[in-house]
Amino acid sequence: MTQLQKKKSGIDRFLSVIERIGNALPHPATLFAGFALLIILLSWIASLFDMAVVHPGTGQTITPVNLLSTEGLHMILTRMVTNFTDFAPLGTVLVSLLGIGIAEGTGLIGAVLRLVVLASPKRLLTFVIVFAGVMSNTASEVGYVLLVPLAAVIFLAAGRHPLAGLAAAFAGVSGGYSANLLLGTVDPLLAGLSTEAARIIDPEYTVNPAANYYFMFVSTFLIAALGTWVTERVVIPRLGEYTGDEKPQSIDRLNRDEKRGILYATIAVALSTAFVLGGLLPENGYLRNPETGEILNSPFMSGIVAFIFLLSAIAGIAYGIGAKTIKNDSDVMRGMSKSMETLGSYIVLVFFAAQFVAYFNWTNLGLILAINGADVLQTMGLSDIPLMIMFILVAATINLVMGSASAKWAIMAPVFIPMFMLLGYTPEFTQTAYRIGDSVTNIISPMMSYFALIVAFIQRYDKKAGIGTVISTMLPYTIAFFIGWTILLIIWILLGLPVGPGAEMYMPQPQP
Numbered sequence: 001m002t003q004l005q006k007k008k009s010g011i012d013r014f015l016s017v018i019e020r021i022g023n024a025l026p027h028p029a030t031l032f033a034g035f036a037l038l039i040i041l042l043s044w045i046a047s048l049f050d051m052a053v054v055h056p057g058t059g060q061t062i063t064p065v066n067l068l069s070t071e072g073l074h075m076i077l078t079r080m081v082t083n084f085t086d087f088a089p090l091g092t093v094l095v096s097l098l099g100i101g102i103a104e105g106t107g108l109i110g111a112v113l114r115l116v117v118l119a120s121p122k123r124l125l126t127f128v129i130v131f132a133g134v135m136s137n138t139a140s141e142v143g144y145v146l147l148v149p150l151a152a153v154i155f156l157a158a159g160r161h162p163l164a165g166l167a168a169a170f171a172g173v174s175g176g177y178s179a180n181l182l183l184g185t186v187d188p189l190l191a192g193l194s195t196e197a198a199r200i201i202d203p204e205y206t207v208n209p210a211a212n213y214y215f216m217f218v219s220t221f222l223i224a225a226l227g228t229w230v231t232e233r234v235v236i237p238r239l240g241e242y243t244g245d246e247k248p249q250s251i252d253r254l255n256r257d258e259k260r261g262i263l264y265a266t267i268a269v270a271l272s273t274a275f276v277l278g279g280l281l282p283e284n285g286y287l288r289n290p291e292t293g294e295i296l297n298s299p300f301m302s303g304i305v306a307f308i309f310l311l312s313a314i315a316g317i318a319y320g321i322g323a324k325t326i327k328n329d330s331d332v333m334r335g336m337s338k339s340m341e342t343l344g345s346y347i348v349l350v351f352f353a354a355q356f357v358a359y360f361n362w363t364n365l366g367l368i369l370a371i372n373g374a375d376v377l378q379t380m381g382l383s384d385i386p387l388m389i390m391f392i393l394v395a396a397t398i399n400l401v402m403g404s405a406s407a408k409w410a411i412m413a414p415v416f417i418p419m420f421m422l423l424g425y426t427p428e429f430t431q432t433a434y435r436i437g438d439s440v441t442n443i444i445s446p447m448m449s450y451f452a453l454i455v456a457f458i459q460r461y462d463k464k465a466g467i468g469t470v471i472s473t474m475l476p477y478t479i480a481f482f483i484g485w486t487i488l489l490i491i492w493i494l495l496g497l498p499v500g501p502g503a504e505m506y507m508p509q510p511q512p
Contacts, residue, residue, distance in 0.1 A: 032352035035411070036359050040076075043363040044068040053371045062371070065363045075362060080355065087196075087354035090347075093189050095305050097339045099312030105335020106320035108265055109136075110146055111258050118253060122158060126168050129154070130227035133172020134179050134220050137186070143173035144450040149457050156246060161239040162461045163473065168231040170454055171477040172223065174442040177405070178435035179219035183209060188305050189406050190431055196357055197413035198427040200366045209304045211428040211500040212435065215492065222488055226480045234476045244461050261323025268318035272311055276300070301501065353410045366414040371422060384493050387423075388433045389486060391416065395437025396482065400445045405438050421507060428503035436489060440482045443474040 026034070046064035053062050066072055084090070103109050129151045136143030148169045155165025177186070188209040198205035254262065279287030280295055287300040295301065316335070320326030360366050382390070398408055412434065420430045442448050451470070458465045458473075498504050 029349045029352045032349065032356045032410070036352065036356040039356065039359040039363060039365065040067045040072075042365060043072070043359075046363070046365060046368070051368055053368050062364050062367050064365060064368060067359060067363060072362075076359075079358065083354045083358040084351050087192075087350055087357070090192075090350050090354075091305075094340070096184075096188060096308045096312075098336045099309035099316070101337075101339025102332055102335045103312045103316035103319070105331070105338055106261075106316045106325045107258070107323060108261065108316050108319035111254060111262060111319070111323070114150070114252075115254060115262065118154075125154070125158060126164075126231045127224055127228040129165060129168045130172040130176070130231070131220070131224040133169045133174075133227075134176040134223055135181065136173055137177055137180050137184050143169070144453060147173060148454065152457065152461065156242065156461075161236060161242040162244075162246065163242075163458060164231055164236045164239055166454075166457055166461075167235050167473050167477070168227060170443055170474065171227045171230070171481075174448065174450070175439060175474075175477050175481050176220070176223035176227065177439040177442055178212075178216065179223045179439075180216050181220050183213065183304060183308060186405060187212070188308075190409055190435070193357075193406065193409045193413045194417060194427045194431050196361070197366070197417035198421065200361060200414060200418045201421045205427065207427050207431065208301055208500070208502065210301060211503040212432050213500040214497065214503075215432050215488075215499040219485065219488065222484055223481060226484045227477060230476050230480050235473060242461070246461055257323045261319040261321075261325070264322030265315045265319040268314045269311065272314055276307070295501075349406075353406075357410060357414060360414050366418055369415055369419070385490050388489060388493070391430075391433050392437040392482075392486060392489075395434050396441045397437075399438050399441045405435075408438060409434060424507050426504055426507055428499050429505040432499045433489065436482075436485045440478050440485065444471050444478050 043064055043066050047066035051064055054060070067076060100109075129147075133143055133147055133151075136147050148166055151169035152162035152166040155168075156162040191207045191209040191211055194207040194211075195205065198207060276287065279285045280298075280300060283293055287298060288295055289298045300307070317326065317332060320331065326332060395408070395412065398412070409431075413431075416434070417427045417430050421427065445451065451467075455465065455467060455470055458469055462469065492499070493505065496505065
C-alpha cells in the first residue's frame with residue numbers, strides 16, 4: 001500500500017486558489033478596521049440617497065445616520081473606549097478562559113483525554129477518538145495541540161494507519177466544533193455577538209450562552225457516529241496499511257499521582273454539581289429566579305460563564321493538588337496567566353470588531369438592510385427548510401476564506417439575525433444554523449488557524465504530504481457532516497423542537 005499521494009484534482013486546484021486568496025487578505029483586525037471605515041462611508045452615501053424604511057413591527061420610519069457629520073464624529077471619538085469595554089463577548093471569553101487555563105495548566109485536561117482514549121475497547125477506538133475530539137472543544141485549542149497527534153500515535157500503536165487516527169480526531173475537534181455535551185468558550189462568545197445583533201430589532205433581547213444546548217447535545221452523538229463511519233468505511237480503506245518510517249510507541253498510562261489527581265478532581269466536580277443541583281431542584285432553590293422560581297430566567301442561566309470559570313478552576317486546582325502539579329498559589333496564577341497570553345491577538349481583533357459593530361448599529365444600516373432583505377426573502381417565498389439550507393451553505397462558503405468563528409459571526413450576525421427576526425425566526429435558531437455551516441468546512445479550510453499545524457502533523461507520517469493531502473483526506477467528513485447535520489436540522493424544524501433552554505425556533509406572535 002502506498003502512502004497518500006498529492007494529486008492535482010479539481011478540488012485541490014480550487015482550494016489552492018482559495019488558499020492564495022486567503023493568504024492575500026490582511027490580518028482580521030485590519031479587515032475590521034477597514035469595515036469600520038467602510039461603514040462610515042456607506043452611512044454618508046445612505047444619508048445622501050435618503051434610504052429610509054418603515055419598521056414592520058412599530059411602523060416607525062428608520063433613517064440612516066451619517067457618521068461623517070459633526071454629530072457622528074463626536075460619537076466616534078467619545079464612545080471608542082466604551083465600544084470596546086462594553087463589547088459583549090470580551091468579558092465572557094476572558095473569564096471562561098481564566099478557569100479553563102487552570103484546568104489545562106495543572107494537566108487535568110490532558111490526563112482526562114488520555115484516560116478516556118486509553119480506557120476504550122479497540123472496537124470503539126475510532127468512536128471514542130472522534131467523541132473525545134468533539135468534547136475537547138470545551139477547552140479551546142487543547143484538542144488540536146494534544147488529541148490530534150495523540151490519536152495518530154494511538155492508532156499506530158494499535159496496528160492501524162496513523163493518519164486515520166489523526167483524521168478522526170481532527171474531524172471531531174474541528175468539524176464537530178459546534179457539538180458538545182458541555183458549554184465552552186465559543187458559546188458565550190457567539191451568544192454575545194447574537195445579543196448585540198438582536199438588539200438592533202429588540203433593545204432588550206438577550207441570547208443566553210446555553211441557547212443551542214439541546215441541539216448541540218444531540219449533535220455530539222451524530223457527529224461522533226458520522227465521523228466513525230467515514231473513518232472506517234472511507235478513510236481507512238483508502239489509506240490501507242501503513243508502511244512509513246514511524247514505529248509504534250507506547251502511550252503512558254496515568255501514574256499514581258495523576259490517578260490521585262483525577263480522583264480529587266472527580267470529588268470536587270461531584271461536590272460542585274451537588275451545590276448546583278441543591279440550588280436548582282427545590283422550588284425555592286438559591287439558584288432559581290428569586291421572584292418567579294424559574295430556572296430559565298435565573299441567576300444560574302445568567303451566570304453560566306461564572307459557572308464555567310468556577311467549575312474549571314475548582315476541578316483544575318483539585319487535580320493539581322492530587323497530582324502534585326500545584327505547589328503553591330503561584331502555579332495556579334501561572335496557568336491563568338498562560339491562558340491570557342494567548343489572547344493578545346484576540347483582544348486586538350475585538351477592539352476593531354467592537355468599533356465596527358457599534359458603527360453598524362449607530363448608522364441603522366443593519367436594520368435597513370434587514371428590513372429590505374426580509375422583504376426580498378418574503379417575495380421569494382422560501383419556506384423554513386430551503387431558507388436555512390441556503391443560510392448554512394452561505395456560512396460554510398464564507399468559512400473557507402475566513403477561519404475565525406467569532407470574526408465571521410461579528411460580520412454576519414448584524415445582517416442575518418435582524419433579517420431572520422423580521423421573518424419570524426429567533427436569534428437562537430439563526431445561530432444554530434450558522435454554527436452548522438461554520439463547523440462543516442473547518443477541516444478543509446486553509447484559513448482555519450490550526451490548518452498548518454495539521455499539515456505538520458501529517459508530514460510526520462507522510463513526508464510528501466501537503467494541503468492537498470489534508471483536503472482529500474478530510475473532504476469526506478465535510479460532506480457527511482453537512483448532509484447529516486442538515487438532515488438533523490430539518491427533523492428539528494419538522495418537530496418544532498426548541499434548540500436550547502427557553503430558545504424556540506420562532507419569535508412569539510404579538511398579542512392582539
